Each structure stands twice: as structure tokens, then as C-alpha cells.
Amino acid sequence: MSPDLWMLLSFAVLLVIGVPVAFSLGLAGAVGIVTGLSPAMLATLGTNTYNSVAKYPLIAIPLFILTGLVFERAGVAGRLVRFAQALIGPRHGGLAIVAVLACMIMGGMSGSGPADAAAVAMVMLPSMTRAGYPRPFTATLIAASASTAILIPPSVALILYSIVVPGVDLRALFAAGLFPGILAGLALMVPAWLLARHYGWESPDNTPRPPLGESFRQAVPALFAPVLILGGLRTGVFTPTEAAVVAVAYGVVVGLWLTRELKWRDLWELLGEAAVISGVVMLIIALAGIFAWSGTMLGVFRHLGEWVIGLTDNGLLLLLLIMLAVLAAGMLLDAISIYLILMPILIPVMQHFGWDPVWFGILLAMNIAIGQFTPPVAVNLMVTTEVAKVRLEQTVDWGLVFVLAMAAALALVVIFPSIALWLPERLGYH
Template sequence: MIAANLALLGSFAALLCLGTPIAVALGLAGVVGILTGLDAYALATIGTNTYNGIAKYPLIAVPLFILTGMIFERSGVAAKLVRFAGAIVGPRRGGLAVVAVLVCMLMGGMSGSGPADAAAVATVMIPSMAKAGYPRAFSASVIAASASTAILIPPSIALIIYSIMVPGMDLRALFAAGLVPGLLAGLAIAVPTVWLSRRHDFGAREEKSRPDFWPSFMGAVPGLLAPVIILGGLRSGLFTPTEAAVVAVFYGLIVGVFIYRTMGWRDIYATMADAAKTSAVIMIIVSLAGIFAWAGSTLGAFDMAAKALFALSDNGYVIMAIVMVVLLLAGMVLDGISIYLIFLPLLIPLMKTFAWNPTWFGVLMAMNIAIGQFTPPVAVNLMVSTQIGGVTMESSIRWAIWFVASMALAMVFVIMVPGIALWLPEALGYATN
């Protein structure tokens, strides 16, 4: 079995190094493992495991929340939130950059996706920040880092995937647990944003007038109500997380078509088509990951890898540090959903051995992956914001590194004080383990 396990993990690593798409690499590596460690008859399980990978009711929420995010992105909600955030922050040095952070966090409560959040906010904010005297590379870095909070602030697509893969996980508890660390991550980005803006004299041409609060608030109310409806419905038991995604889609359509009147039938069709394409990519990855997960669990590859980590140390904090470093490195080259699908089968035995709270650990994984979303070389959020800003990723690295460091400190804080993540779900009466 050792040879089969090495063939499974080695072929997967080799395929990734060759640039094979993640879904294909997962599927092919699973087939290699089956052929090496089992027999040809076991290939008959490929179809079943591919189907079982996506035949999960909670997964319906993923394409629906993707559609919700795209609807709010294209309905003009971001522009309304920018004006409202400007009324809150007011005219001060670095204020417009803080507005970008706040809007990213608010949009994250609607989209659940970092790249979608970065695209929506960068389109609105980067031209305004450039006009006010902020370098485009700095603006792109701030938005990319701030958009990463979408993976923590509910509804988070990554946390939905985590809840499906970890047995007995309550998605409502995960959503509640991600809220405070998400706010902490936003604060960790806002503080160096203000310091860097003042140190380098950015924003010297910012407008000195504050937008009227109540008109801007009324304009932003439809967008602000989206997270309230989603989380309020979950808390009250009015609907399940999957049903919340359906409600969010219809509410988004009402906002875009009837309240803001920025979306017509053609816009709705184009949005649904784009959401379907994005969802299809995610579902293909999830389905083919089912082959890899079945092969790895059947052959004992994940237990073997876990034992290899145990051999390094029996100290839980040392193992946690190793896991966090590995996840950070993975986040620099892989998307969040792929990281969950690849690493969770290995990490679940570690959670059980060291009695790590699964809700707390799920939030830690999300924070780690969030950092990877704006850490080169891949940095999917940074890639989106720099493209919209018309600058190179290389020019933004000098700014992004500050946010990587500050958010890493926030993550260490959550590691040392698990109550930061767990107190809210426990206060709400959700099961966290």
C-alpha cells in the first residue's frame, strides 16, 4: 500500500508541477492510486465517486451564492455603499482607502467570494482613489487584501465547502464563527492602510466635504439589508443555509430590477450565464476531488501523511504552526476551494488527534487562505484588482506585503485565543464541535 500511496500523492504533485488543471490533477491522481493499489475492477467506482462528490444538498447553496454576488456586483450596490461609507469615514487623510476597506467587507457579506468582491469594488474605487492622489498599485493592494475578508464574513463559499467535508459540522456555527475574525481581519488591513497613506502623503486631493449621511444611508439600505436577511433568516430558523441562498438571489433581483433599476432582462441573462460558468468550474473540481478523496481514504494515504507529521512532533502547537505554513504556501498558488478539497482529508485526522475544535479550525483555514488570496505569485484577488487598475502585480507587492504581515498577526491572535471565533456561535446556541 505504501507504493500506491506514494503513487497517488506523487502523481498529484507531478501533475500540478506540469501545470495540469486542478480538477484534472485530482481525478487522474485518484485513478493512478486505484490502479496501483487496488485492481482494475475498482475503476468501476469512479463514476459513483464522481457523482457522490457533488450529490450533497448543501452544495446547492454554492451556485446560488455565486449568483447572488454577481447580481449585487452588477446592480450598482457597490457605488451606493461607497457613498455611505464615505459619509461614515468623512474627509480625512487616508479616508478614501478606509472607505475601500469598509465597502469590501460589506460586499463580502453579499458575495461570499473574494475575487467577485475585488472586481466590484476595484471598478468603483480605483478611479476615485487615483483622482484623489492614491497610487493605483497601492489602491489595488488595499482592495485585494480587503476583499479577502469575503472568505470569512458570511455567506462564505469556502466555509460551505468546509461544512460539507467535515462530518457533523453546523454551517450556521461556521458562519457565526467567521464574523468576528472577519471584522478583526478588516481592522488588521485598515490600520496599516491609514498609516501608509499618512506616511506617504497619499490622498492629498481627497474631497473635503462629507456626503450627507441620511440620503447616502437610504441609498445603501437595500444593499445593507442583504446580510441582515441572510443571517437573520438563519438565526430565526426561518430557512436553512441553502434556502437562504435562494432568498438572497430573489432579493438581489428585486434590488437590481425594481429598486435601483440598473438591470434589464439581458443583464439578468448575462449574469446567470456567467454565474453558471463559474459554478460549473467549482462543481467539476468538487466532483473529481471525490475520486481523489475516495482513493486516498481507501488506500490509507491520508493517515500515512498524518503519521508523517506526528513523527515530526507530538506538540499540538508545533503541528499547528507547520499546518499553517503549508496552507499559506498552498494559498499562494491554489484557490481556496481546491485547498479545502486537497488538504481536509489529511487534516481531519489531525483535528481528532489534537482535539482541535473543528469550527475554530475551519475559521483558521479560512483566514490562512484569505492571506493567500493576495500573496503572489498567483494571488487571485490581487490579479483581479491590478488588472482593473491597469498596473502590474509586481508594482503592488511592496504594499501587499504590509497587509500580509498584519493579517498574519490577526490569525496568530485567533490561534492563541480561540474564543474570538467561538464565543458568538456558542452565545447563539450553535454546536461548535
């Protein structure tokens, strides 16, 4: 058996028997080195793991993770929900629309779907349950809405994509994700509103409307966060990595002195929590470096790319097949693992068919977003079902509805690339 097959087969077997993704990547890379190169080349393991994480843009990942945790603890989600309720007003499906809006705005601060889902679910679940929404529906809607965090800047997944794919400007990716993220949110609002009207959830007569002026004043610090991050990037005041530092500092100021729900003693706990989450992410990236180096030296990725290209000459059909494959991967793996595993294979395919790398990155992100609330893994859904105290299998029927809605938004971005590319081109990033 060839070294290529040894490497890929060992990776598949390790995943199947339950070995964590990070160690599966590292061990499979080591198998490729031993079978295809030389056992003496195992001496490169340390260098490869270090080189994988010794990249300046990666500093933004732990900082944006910390930003999300700080804003969650600062009580921002509750203020955003109150403001959205004041905007939407009492109506059938109003709370469902509020949940989607709150997730989208929170996504503009955290860049993380699970963090977004946890913050909004804690606030929205009690009020939606009192209004008559079934808990499985609420858990599924919030999980699906939180997946827009992978698209709406700042996105941790898009930061990694800009590092994995050479020559892609992170500012262009951030700008390109904005309209598809909004489109995905709107696509989720439609079935949520229709289902609420069909089943008679949420009587408008019994739903109080918060005062608009007061709720807006309380939400201003939260609403200003995305403006600060994107405005600073647009004007060139700071780089994407520096934007992450500014976001953390702003979140601390908001929590300590504006909302006053964050205490000094909480910061140490949040730093520790962010360190643990970031450590897991960085471990995956580090051990994936072994897999990437081994695969490149053996020509595994080149061979797989040539095989994918040889499947069909029809670029649209091949794109559809790739999207289905990424969707299936998104149901099992996290976004970071998917980018690290698939992009070395897909970059030659993307170049062969002349697909725009920014547009292609957004398509991948939208696919992965769907996977975040599609069982069996469904990281966002695991968070919301835990908050709602419902079983994962109770959400499947509702989940299919929102998968179809997000798939429709994805199809529009495939057919009309300008949905993603107009803004970065307008801003001069692309």
C-alpha cells in the same frame, strides 16, 4: 514504489506541468486505483464523481455565486462606497478605510473574494487615484480587503468546509467567521491609514463628503442583505441552502426595482456567468471525489496524518507548521481545492490534538484569505491589477505590509479562540 507514492507523485507532477487542479486530482486518483487496487475498480469513477456533488448543501454554492453577480450588476458597490465616505468623512486615509469597509460589506453578500474585488475596484480606483494613491497600492489594498469575503458570512469556502468535515454546523461556521472577518478588516485599515498619513495621500480639503442621510437611504437595500441572510438563519426561518435562494431573489428585487440598474435581459447573462463559474467549482469537487475515495481505500490520508502527528508532540508548534503549509498552498491554489486536498489529512490531526473543528476551520480560512492576495497566483490581486492596469510585481512591497497585518489578526484568533467561538456559542450553534 508503493501505490501511496505513485498517487501522490503523479498528483505533484501533473500540477507542476500545468494540468488544471480538477484533472490532476481525478487522474492521480485513477493512478492510485490502478496501482494499488485493481484496474477493474476504474468502474467506480462515475459513481464517485456523482456522489461527490450529489449533496444538498452544495446547492448553496452556485446560488451564492449568482447572488454576488446580481448585486455587483445592481450597482450596490457604488452606493456602499458613497455611504462609507459619508461615515468616514474627509481625512488622510479616508478613502482607504472606505475601500476596506466596502469590501467587508460586499463580502457579506457575495461570499466570493474575486467578485468582491472586481466590484469595489471598479468604483474605488478612479477616486483613489485622483486623491493621490498609487495604483499598485490601491489594487493591493482592495485585493487584501476582498479576501475577508472568505470569512464574513455567507462564505462559499466555509460551505464546502462544513461538507468535508463531518458534524460541523454551517450556521456555527458562519457565526464564527464574523468577528475574525471584522478583525481582519480592522487589521488592514491600520497600515492603510498610517501609510496614507505618512505619504500625504488624499488631502482632506479637496475631498467632498456626501450627505449622510441621502447616502444611507440609498445604501439601505445593500445593508439589509446581510441582515436578511443572517437573521433568517438565526430565527430558523430558512436553512443555509434556502438562505442562498432568498439572497438571489432579494438581489433581483433590489436590482430591478430599487436601484433599477439591473435589467431583465441582464439576468440571462448573469445566469450563464454563474453557471460557468459554478461548473468549474463543481468539476473540481466531482473529480476530487475520485482522489478522496482512492486515497481513503489505500490509506494514503491515514498515513500522511500519522506522519504529521509524529512530527512533534507540541500541538501549538504543529499548528504553526500547518498554518504555514496552508498559507503556501493558498498562494498557489484556490480555497476549494485546498479544503478538498488537505482536509482528509488534517481531520485525524485535528482530532488527535482535540482542536475545535469550527475554530480550526476559521484559522484555515484566514490563511487561505492571505493567500488570495499573495503572489504567484493571488486570485484577488489578479482581478484588481487587471482593473488598475498595473503589473503584479508592482504590488509585492505593499502586499507584504498587508500580509503582516492579516497574520497579526490570525495570531490573535489562534491565541484567543473565543474571538471565533463566542458568537456561535452565544447563539446556541456550538
